[in-house]
Amino acid sequence: MATLLKILSFLVFLLIPVSSQVDQVFYAGFKDVGASNLTLNGVAEIEKNGILRLTNETSRLMGHAFYPSPFQLKNSTTRKVFSFSSSFAFAIVPEYPKLGGHGLAFTIATSTDLKALPSQYLGLLNSTDNGNFSNHIFAVEFDTVQDFEFGDINDNHVGIDINSMQSNKSANVSSVGLNLKGGKPILAWVDYDSVFNLVNVTLSATASKPNKPILSFNVDLSPIFQDTMYVGFSASTGLLASSHYILGWSFKINGQARPLDPSSLPQLPQPKKKHTSLITGVSVSVVVIVLLAIAIGFYFHRKIKNADVIEAWELEIGPHRYSYQELKKATKGFKDKELLGQGGFGRVYKGTLPNSKIQVAVKRVSHESKQGLREFVSEIASIGRLRHRNLVQLLGWCRRRGDLLLVYDFMANGSLDKYLFDQPKIVLNWEQRFKIIKGVASALLYLHEGYEQVVIHRDVKASNVLLDFELNGRLGDFGLARLYEHGANPSTTRVVGTLGYLAPELPRTGKATTSSDVFAYGALLLEVACGRRPIEPKALPEELVLVDWVWEKYKEGRILHVLDPKLNGHFDQKEVLVVLKLGLLCSNDVPAARPSMRQVVRYLDGEVEVPEDLKKPGGDMSHPEGFDEFLHSLASSSFDKMSSGSNFGNRDMDTSFASFANSPHSLLHGRGETRYTLLQTQQRSGSAHDFLRKVFSPPEMWGVPANGLRRSS
Ligand SMILES: Nc1ncnc2c1ncn2[C@@H]1O[C@H](COP(=O)(O)OP(=O)(O)O)[C@@H](O)[C@H]1O
Ligand SMILES: *[C@@H]1O[C@H](CO)[C@@H](O)[C@H](O)[C@H]1NC(C)=O
Ligand SMILES: *[C@@H]1O[C@H](CO)[C@@H](O)[C@H](O)[C@H]1NC(C)=O
Ligand SMILES: *[C@@H]1O[C@H](CO)[C@@H](O)[C@H](O)[C@H]1NC(C)=O
Numbered sequence: 001m002a003t004l005l006k007i008l009s010f011l012v013f014l015l016i017p018v019s020s021q022v023d024q025v026f027y028a029g030f031k032d033v034g035a036s037n038l039t040l041n042g043v044a045e046i047e048k049n050g051i052l053r054l055t056n057e058t059s060r061l062m063g064h065a066f067y068p069s070p071f072q073l074k075n076s077t078t079r080k081v082f083s084f085s086s087s088f089a090f091a092i093v094p095e096y097p098k099l100g101g102h103g104l105a106f107t108i109a110t111s112t113d114l115k116a117l118p119s120q121y122l123g124l125l126n127s128t129d130n131g132n133f134s135n136h137i138f139a140v141e142f143d144t145v146q147d148f149e150f151g152d153i154n155d156n157h158v159g160i161d162i163n164s165m166q167s168n169k170s171a172n173v174s175s176v177g178l179n180l181k182g183g184k185p186i187l188a189w190v191d192y193d194s195v196f197n198l199v200n201v202t203l204s205a206t207a208s209k210p211n212k213p214i215l216s217f218n219v220d221l222s223p224i225f226q227d228t229m230y231v232g233f234s235a236s237t238g239l240l241a242s243s244h245y246i247l248g249w250s251f252k253i254n255g256q257a258r259p260l261d262p263s264s265l266p267q268l269p270q271p272k273k274k275h276t277s278l279i280t281g282v283s284v285s286v287v288v289i290v291l292l293a294i295a296i297g298f299y300f301h302r303k304i305k306n307a308d309v310i311e312a313w314e315l316e317i318g319p320h321r322y323s324y325q326e327l328k329k330a331t332k333g334f335k336d337k338e339l340l341g342q343g344g345f346g347r348v349y350k351g352t353l354p355n356s357k358i359q360v361a362v363k364r365v366s367h368e369s370k371q372g373l374r375e376f377v378s379e380i381a382s383i384g385r386l387r388h389r390n391l392v393q394l395l396g397w398c399r400r401r402g403d404l405l406l407v408y409d410f411m412a413n414g415s416l417d418k419y420l421f422d423q424p425k426i427v428l429n430w431e432q433r434f435k436i437i438k439g440v441a442s443a444l445l446y447l448h449e450g451y452e453q454v455v456i457h458r459d460v461k462a463s464n465v466l467l468d469f470e471l472n473g474r475l476g477d478f479g480l481a482r483l484y485e486h487g488a489n490p491s492t493t494r495v496v497g498t499l500g501y502l503a504p505e506l507p508r509t510g511k512a513t514t515s516s517d518v519f520a521y522g523a524l525l526l527e528v529a530c531g532r533r534p535i536e537p538k539a540l541p542e543e544l545v546l547v548d549w550v551w552e553k554y555k556e557g558r559i560l561h562v563l564d565p566k567l568n569g570h571f572d573q574k575e576v577l578v579v580l581k582l583g584l585l586c587s588n589d590v591p592a593a594r595p596s597m598r599q600v601v602r603y604l605d606g607e608v609e610v611p612e613d614l615k616k617p618g619g620d621m622s623h624p625e626g627f628d629e630f631l632h633s634l635a636s637s638s639f640d641k642m643s644s645g646s647n648f649g650n651r652d653m654d655t656s657f658a659s660f661a662n663s664p665h666s667l668l669h670g671r672g673e674t675r676y677t678l679l680q681t682q683q684r685s686g687s688a689h690d691f692l693r694k695v696f697s698p699p700e701m702w703g704v705p706a707n708g709l710r711r712s713s
């Protein structure tokens, strides 16, 4: 019996290695390749002529193709990864000739079913697991989009990605005279040498392998790989799309992969051509032609009537332009039922893009003067390239006559203000609030320091913080305030913002800076912690200005008294103290006394302690700054056009005064916020002060005398 068992176990032992002992693959085309030879998922498909298509030209798709069984990639005794070699032919055929979307990757992973995202994630990783060592993923990416989020060098690069979409090393494909999105087959070799711990990537347009790799990277893959791993390909499309094809693939462990012969590989599909038959002309009677002509005439007549006239510069700006018809369809004709909200810049509609079925928010900004629109749009397009997980992604735009339509990612949970003020239906707990605060801080840090140029948000506030389906805080509307600063008249400066979030130096200098963003962020911190607005007309006079109230309580050593009562006492005291103190620190009237966003992030991460002895945010007695001076500085600017009232419709007054075009009072109702636009010129006018008094302090609105707004010192 014992011997029988021994023999049995010996047989089992023999069977296992034999059944998994595959150490090479060779596919010259994928013609007779079925599910037993290749595992496909996502939209990956093998076409009739034997070409493997990972994605087609539809937005936001993913496709994966893996060899169905895992390879033994490590020596089971030494745990060292074996050398391997792979060669494949691929082609990327973009929807629009010069615009790729996004790319493909040779992939070695622990599973054939990757829980990943399309677009910049290339179907490899997602936003939660990106960068995590537990991913055990190795990829060589062939990327045709430059993602700033991951530090991509350009839109034509190859990179080595280990557990992260941030490439460990990448190379410029243009430098070897190739174009990944050229629509032509490219041969690639990926070789790993386990003695020298070296990965080489080599590219060529022909079958002969160049001696010099485009990319060499020193890495020991042993800690990254598990014993057995799946080998294959992943590809994704984003807003813009490409068809990603693999024409042939060869892979070998501990040896050179068998070379592919390009002439034996399947051909790429020819671009579709519409062919018209000549015979039709002969056989079709004159009557039909006449009918056709009428129909065509009618069609063009309608088309011209409906067309939005596209100006040449709009095409130059390029990719992210949507057609008006598409957006109209997406929002069901801008129906009121689809209205998500109304902001200071215009109405926001919910929509579903007809082709990709992506949910979007469409913001309709009306801007009657065409002047400045062009530069604004190019700015929007460049801002659209900013990517950060805590920014509301701008997907594209469309201009229709004087209207500008901006298309954003749809944020399922709406804006933050709705969860904080006026008896919210849903109350956020402290943990959620802290996550939102940190998210917004990292987005601002990215805008201020993470991009090639400094981007100033200019309008940080609770209603511009949107919450996605996971309740991550995402900053919206960035750069939009700029629209209102592109004046037709260069001698004017405009300040845009929302009362209570506006740094006091702003009206004076007229120049938004990173520290004026920090000031607004400070106001946001306080309102998230306290659950009320920075200026609360309904509050008791001593509580009217939130910063002052928090400061008073802080001085009295009872700072926790300002905390939002809706938290019911459930909070992390340490975090709450950091947030409140940081709120005071950022709200300092002196710009230089405010921390930078980088410091803010450090404080929030607990890397650095917030200083114990804070300065009074509103300055001290001998140095009265604050609201008084703020009002004063407003008063010394010219308001003659504005204050003369009847001039509001004036043509030479830019329509950026849209928010002023109503009566001053209309500014004050609504959500209790006052957005204002201020025009400063060299002229002076006596009526300005009266105007401001009307705008900023109608006693019946604030419930307190006008001087109640002063910062008491
Ligand atoms: N991307 C989005 N997804 C979902 N809802 C949005 C989005 N953008 C704006 N909204 C909704 O539309 C409202 C108005 O937005 P917005 O114009 O940004 O306001 P404001 O100008 O006051 O900042 C917001 O309060 C929010 O509820
Ligand atoms: C596909 O798999 C079958 C069965 O495993 C094998 O016999 C065949 O050779 C494979 N075809 C290719 C092209 O590798
Ligand atoms: C691409 O593939 C998807 C899913 O298979 C399909 O719905 C879509 O129609 C295809 N698009 C094109 C342009 O063929
Ligand atoms: C694993 O490594 C050991 C020691 O270097 C060697 O003897 C053995 O042949 C290796 N096994 C394989 C499968 O390469």
Ligand SMILES: *[C@@H]1O[C@H](CO)[C@@H](O)[C@H](O)[C@H]1NC(C)=O
Residues within 6 Å of the ligand: 114, 115, 116, 125, 126, 127, 128, 129
């Ligand atoms: C991200 O990937 C991880 C690991 O693959 C997975 O557990 C998680 O569910 C994924 N998250 C999302 C949102 O898809």
Ligand SMILES: *[C@@H]1O[C@H](CO)[C@@H](O)[C@H](O)[C@H]1NC(C)=O
Residues within 6 Å of the ligand: 128, 132, 133, 134
């Ligand atoms: C990495 O992933 C593991 C398992 O999925 C998880 O427990 C861990 O928290 C993640 N680490 C980070 C830094 O996200």
Ligand SMILES: *[C@@H]1O[C@H](CO)[C@@H](O)[C@H](O)[C@H]1NC(C)=O
Residues within 6 Å of the ligand: 131, 162, 163, 164, 166, 167, 168, 218, 219
């Ligand atoms: C590769 O990059 C990842 C993520 O950036 C990092 O964790 C890892 O240490 C890098 N590996 C090497 C060998 O540089």
Ligand SMILES: *[C@@H]1O[C@H](CO)[C@@H](O)[C@H](O)[C@H]1NC(C)=O
Residues within 6 Å of the ligand: 153, 154, 172, 173, 174, 175
């Ligand atoms: C890539 O190479 C091309 C051609 O050599 C060059 O024009 C371009 O500036 C390079 N781009 C980068 C980011 O190095």
Ligand SMILES: *[C@@H]1O[C@H](CO)[C@@H](O)[C@H](O)[C@H]1NC(C)=O
Residues within 6 Å of the ligand: 191, 192, 193, 198, 199, 200, 211, 212, 213, 216
């Ligand atoms: C990688 O490239 C270098 C030349 O840059 C070459 O010396 C080395 O042999 C190559 N290694 C492999 C595994 O191809």
